[in-house]
Amino acid sequence: MIEIENLSKWYGDFRVLTDCSTKVASGEVVVVCGPSGSGKSTLIKCVNGLEPAQKGRISVDGMEVMARGSDLTKLRARIGMVFQHFELYPHMTVRENLCLAQQKVLGRNRDEAVAKTEALLQRVGMAQHIDKHPGALSGGQQQRVAISRALAMDPIAMLFDEPTSALDPEMINEVLDVMVELAKEGMTMMVVTHEMGFARKVADRVVFMDAGAIVEDRPTEEFFGNPESDRAKDFLSKILNH
Amino acid sequence: MGDFDFGVIAGNLPFLMQGLQLSLLLTFLAVLGGIFFGTILALMRLSGILPLSLLAGTYVNLIRSVPLILVIFWFYFLVPLALGRPIGNFYSALIAFTLFEAAYFSEIIRAGIQSVRKGQVHAAQATGLNYWQTQRYIVLPQAFRNMIPILVTQGIILFQDTSLVFVVSLRDFMTVSSIVARTEGRLVEMYIFAALVYFAICFAGSLFVRRLQKASTI
Amino acid sequence: MDYNWNWGVLFTDPYLGWLIMGVQWTFAVALAAWVLALVVGILVGVGRTLPSRPISFICTAYVELFRNVPLLVQMFLWYFVMPEMVPENMGLWIKRDMPNPEYVTAVIALGLYTASRIAEQVRAGINAVGTGLTNAAYANGFSVGQTYRYILLPISFRLIVPPMTSEFLTIFKNSSLALTIGLLELTAQSQQIAEYTFNGFEAYTAATVIYVCIALLATIVMQVAERYTRIPGYMGSK
Numbered sequence: 215m216i217e218i219e220n221l222s223k224w225y226g227d228f229r230v231l232t233d234c235s236t237k238v239a240s241g242e243v244v245v246v247c248g249p250s251g252s253g254k255s256t257l258i259k260c261v262n263g264l265e266p267a268q269k270g271r272i273s274v275d276g277m278e279v280m281a282r283g284s285d286l287t288k289l290r291a292r293i294g295m296v297f298q299h300f301e302l303y304p305h306m307t308v309r310e311n312l313c314l315a316q317q318k319v320l321g322r323n324r325d326e327a328v329a330k331t332e333a334l335l336q337r338v339g340m341a342q343h344i345d346k347h348p349g350a351l352s353g354g355q356q357q358r359v360a361i362s363r364a365l366a367m368d369p370i371a372m373l374f375d376e377p378t379s380a381l382d383p384e385m386i387n388e389v390l391d392v393m394v395e396l397a398k399e400g401m402t403m404m405v406v407t408h409e410m411g412f413a414r415k416v417a418d419r420v421v422f423m424d425a426g427a428i429v430e431d432r433p434t435e436e437f438f439g440n441p442e443s444d445r446a447k448d449f450l451s452k453i454l455n456h
Numbered sequence: 457m458g459d460f461d462f463g464v465i466a467g468n469l470p471f472l473m474q475g476l477q478l479s480l481l482l483t484f485l486a487v488l489g490g491i492f493f494g495t496i497l498a499l500m501r502l503s504g505i506l507p508l509s510l511l512a513g514t515y516v517n518l519i520r521s522v523p524l525i526l527v528i529f530w531f532y533f534l535v536p537l538a539l540g541r542p543i544g545n546f547y548s549a550l551i552a553f554t555l556f557e558a559a560y561f562s563e564i565i566r567a568g569i570q571s572v573r574k575g576q577v578h579a580a581q582a583t584g585l586n587y588w589q590t591q592r593y594i595v596l597p598q599a600f601r602n603m604i605p606i607l608v609t610q611g612i613i614l615f616q617d618t619s620l621v622f623v624v625s626l627r628d629f630m631t632v633s634s635i636v637a638r639t640e641g642r643l644v645e646m647y648i649f650a651a652l653v654y655f656a657i658c659f660a661g662s663l664f665v666r667r668l669q670k671a672s673t674i
Numbered sequence: 675m676d677y678n679w680n681w682g683v684l685f686t687d688p689y690l691g692w693l694i695m696g697v698q699w700t701f702a703v704a705l706a707a708w709v710l711a712l713v714v715g716i717l718v719g720v721g722r723t724l725p726s727r728p729i730s731f732i733c734t735a736y737v738e739l740f741r742n743v744p745l746l747v748q749m750f751l752w753y754f755v756m757p758e759m760v761p762e763n764m765g766l767w768i769k770r771d772m773p774n775p776e777y778v779t780a781v782i783a784l785g786l787y788t789a790s791r792i793a794e795q796v797r798a799g800i801n802a803v804g805t806g807l808t809n810a811a812y813a814n815g816f817s818v819g820q821t822y823r824y825i826l827l828p829i830s831f832r833l834i835v836p837p838m839t840s841e842f843l844t845i846f847k848n849s850s851l852a853l854t855i856g857l858l859e860l861t862a863q864s865q866q867i868a869e870y871t872f873n874g875f876e877a878y879t880a881a882t883v884i885y886v887c888i889a890l891l892a893t894i895v896m897q898v899a900e901r902y903t904r905i906p907g908y909m910g911s912k
Contacts, residue, residue, distance in 0.1 A: 264578050291584025301579035305597050314593055315583035360579075367583055521843065521889030522882050523850035526861045530882075533874040537677065616744035622854065630746060643754040651747045658742035 294364030354385030475632030494561025696863030710785030719796025
């Protein structure tokens, strides 16, 4: 489904990604982890072309992301993305947040879009907040709405960029629960996160990054049971011993 | 000090009101036009397309380095020449003000657009909205919301600026006050009156801006 | 378009002389008014932030008054109205004996008007430093005067260098309003040349080019000032 090959990216002279290669198969859940500044967020933003990269190749469902002239808009409409800071549109109600792209991009009519919106909000337990503005919601609620907004497009895969790092601790689980549910339904997911509990529970594979490079890319059990690199061991000991 | 005659104002009130109406109309139309062209200029500058951003940038910087009076003189000279016929003082002034203020509005709007967080643009793009949809539904509505107080402030400045049509004798409030002052020989009364009227309108406007700012920070 | 081009007109007598005179007056008005505006503007701006209620009220009133009346009206008030409002002897002196009345009036009007704008920048700069640092200074045992002298003013003056650049440019542009009371500065001279020669295009182009040069010059000067006053790692620094 998602193939990344030898991807490299520079900001000016500074190299943020070095020869990254990995794959996400259809129905697979891959967690990307690593210390901050290791390039995880940059990598995932390259997948739907939000960040341009200079070298390498990315393809999603057979479509070349980095090729000149490829229709990124069309690709993005098929991949859902969830952001660290939610990025709900603050000037619109929850309903409008979910309906906008359904109507303007997919061309659904108003009734279809609203019906879909209501169904999705029901599912994440946010139906009663449909007329509120994002500013009136808690972080956890906003993130659940943001996930619904991405799902409203009937995506073939979902990208999560640190979906719980901006949340207060007591709200993390309500968001993770929704994500676990999604994974169990067979959604293809690429998730940048520090939530190792989540990774253990649902991830098929873990990709560990450090300093812009992919250091380990292994099945979940192996990664947690027997990390190969010192850097991964070091990272795991810091993150698990709290 | 004893021989001031403020009755001169009452006697010429209809004439003065006509002048004030023209000032307000010119302000209103120039604000609309200025925001319209200012938005286009700002989008051109931020488009990332070099010829467009260079063109808009040059225009904005050029206009911002010359005095409004000189721009008014330019357009009074150029517009009839370009059109081959005079189109009247009011329209010449309106064109001059619109194009002049567009440069200032574009800087405000550009800052407003840049104040919208990049994550919002990413979120919009991630759901497949294209460039124009992203600008139209996500960026510009938020930008304008952030900008409303500054836009109103610029509107007040524009209202004050309209007094400069005095230099081409277009009969706005300032010119009309000056005509009354001279024909009646009552310079002191008329100019104090003009100052009070401008002050009342602009001060009320700036109080309104302060309320807007308070409302938006809560 | 039916137009007789003649760029040479700009370099013939007396028009070249007019332009040069105009530039000189523009600089004379703008620079003198800038000095006045800086002195008054800084005093008023600092005054607005002082803990003393009457002082901050007076300074606020000054800013509101000067900001909310068009500069053109202020120019006329100083020129036509002020001599009538002062004691008779003084009014007579202003009207009969004061040297260069247009120039003096233009400098006062433009200077005091610009002072209200500078005062706003100064106040914003001081407020931007924030209550945290102010409290830290008071906690250190500094008096109000010392806090301003050693902490607030040095930081805020650096912060307001960029907005002051645009005020510095604005004062050159606004000096053109002196033409309304008969001072033949650059804009007035170009208009006069346009009227005498019918070569409006050339005349206005000359004035425009000169104003653009002034703007570039002022920007460069202020950028240098900005570089020297920057605080490493503080907001606005790069």
